[in-house]
Amino acid sequence: MIFQQVLFYLLSFLIIASALGVVIFPCAIKSTLCLIVTLIGVAAIFAMLNAHFLVATQVIVYAGAIVVLVLFVVMLLNLKKEKLRDLISFRSILGVILLTSLLLAFFPLVIKHFPSEEFQYVHGNAEDLGRLLFGKFLFAFEIASFLIIAALLGAIALAQGYKTSSLEKREAGSGSN
Amino acid sequence: MVPISAYLILSFVLFSIGAIGVLVRKNAIVVFMCIELMLNAVNISFVAFSQLHGNLDGQIAVFFVMVVAAAEAAVGLAIIIAMFRNAETTETTDFGELKF
The missing domain is CATH 1.20.120.1200 (NADH-ubiquinone/plastoquinone oxidoreductase chain 6, subunit NuoJ)
Structure with a gap:
C-alpha cells in the first residue's frame, strides 16, 4: 500500500x-x-x-x-x-x-x-x-457519432476555405470580363 | 491507500494550470493544448468519483469527454490553419477586431 x-x-x-x-x-x-x-x-x-x-x-x-x-x-x-x-x-x-x-x-x-x-x-x-x-447510454452514443460526423465535415470545410474562395474569385473575375 | 481527496487535488491543480495557460499564453495552439489539460483534469475527477460511488457512469462520461475532445481537436486545428492562412500568425491578440 x-x-x-x-x-x-x-x-x-x-x-x-x-x-x-x-x-x-x-x-x-x-x-x-x-x-x-x-x-x-x-x-x-x-x-x-x-x-x-x-x-x-x-x-x-x-x-x-x-x-x-x-x-x-x-x-x-x-x-x-x-x-x-x-x-x-x-x-x-x-x-x-x-x-x-x-x-x-x-x-x-x-x-x-x-x-x-x-x-x-x-x-x-x-x-x-x-x-x-x-x-x-445508447442515445448519447448515437449523438456522439453525429457530433463526430459534424466535426469531420466542419474540419474539411474549414481547411479547404482557401480553395473555394479562390474559385469564387476566379468566377467573379470571369463574370466581370 | 491513496485517498479520494488526493486525486481531486491533483485534478484541481491540473485544471488551474490549464486555465492559467489559457489566460497567459497568446499562441492559439498552446491555448488549445491548455484546454486539453483542463479536459484531462476533469477526466481524472470523473474517474475518481466513479470509484468513490462504485459506479461506472463516471467512466462513460470520460468516454464522451474524449469524443468531444477529438471533435474539438479536428475543428479547432482547422480553424487555426484558416487563421494562419488569412493573417500569417496564430497570436490570439492579433484577432481582436470583434472586441468590444
Missing part, C-alpha cells in the same frame, strides 16, 4: 511538472512534447483507479491521435517563439492571482468533505463499459 502512495506522488509530480512545461515553454514543439508526458501520466492515474479500458483509450486517442494532429499543425505552420516577457500583462497577472487563491481555498474543503474510508473498487473493463455504453 505504501508503494501505491509513492507511485501516486511520483506520478502527480510528473503530471504537474509537465503541465507547467506546456504553459512555460516558449517553443510550441516543446509544449506539445510536454503534453504527451502529461497525457501518459493521466493514463497511469487511470490505471491506479482501475479504469483499465480508459487507459487504453487515453493512450490511443489522446497521446496517439490528438497530439499527433497538434504536432502536425505546429510543424506545418512555422510559428515564431513567444517571448516570456511579452506574456506578463495586467490581465494575466490578475488571472493567475485569482486562480491561485481559488486553489488555496479549495484544498481544505476537499480534504474535509471527502474522507478516505468510503473508497470502493469498481473495475472499468471493456465488457462492463460496453454493456453500459450500448444499454443505458
Whole structure:
C-alpha cells in the first residue's frame, strides 16, 4: 500500500511538472512534447483507479491521435517563439492571482468533505463499459457519432476555405470580363 | 491507500494550470493544448468519483469527454490553419477586431 502512495506522488509530480512545461515553454514543439508526458501520466492515474479500458483509450486517442494532429499543425505552420516577457500583462497577472487563491481555498474543503474510508473498487473493463455504453447510454452514443460526423465535415470545410474562395474569385473575375 | 481527496487535488491543480495557460499564453495552439489539460483534469475527477460511488457512469462520461475532445481537436486545428492562412500568425491578440 505504501508503494501505491509513492507511485501516486511520483506520478502527480510528473503530471504537474509537465503541465507547467506546456504553459512555460516558449517553443510550441516543446509544449506539445510536454503534453504527451502529461497525457501518459493521466493514463497511469487511470490505471491506479482501475479504469483499465480508459487507459487504453487515453493512450490511443489522446497521446496517439490528438497530439499527433497538434504536432502536425505546429510543424506545418512555422510559428515564431513567444517571448516570456511579452506574456506578463495586467490581465494575466490578475488571472493567475485569482486562480491561485481559488486553489488555496479549495484544498481544505476537499480534504474535509471527502474522507478516505468510503473508497470502493469498481473495475472499468471493456465488457462492463460496453454493456453500459450500448444499454443505458445508447442515445448519447448515437449523438456522439453525429457530433463526430459534424466535426469531420466542419474540419474539411474549414481547411479547404482557401480553395473555394479562390474559385469564387476566379468566377467573379470571369463574370466581370 | 491513496485517498479520494488526493486525486481531486491533483485534478484541481491540473485544471488551474490549464486555465492559467489559457489566460497567459497568446499562441492559439498552446491555448488549445491548455484546454486539453483542463479536459484531462476533469477526466481524472470523473474517474475518481466513479470509484468513490462504485459506479461506472463516471467512466462513460470520460468516454464522451474524449469524443468531444477529438471533435474539438479536428475543428479547432482547422480553424487555426484558416487563421494562419488569412493573417500569417496564430497570436490570439492579433484577432481582436470583434472586441468590444
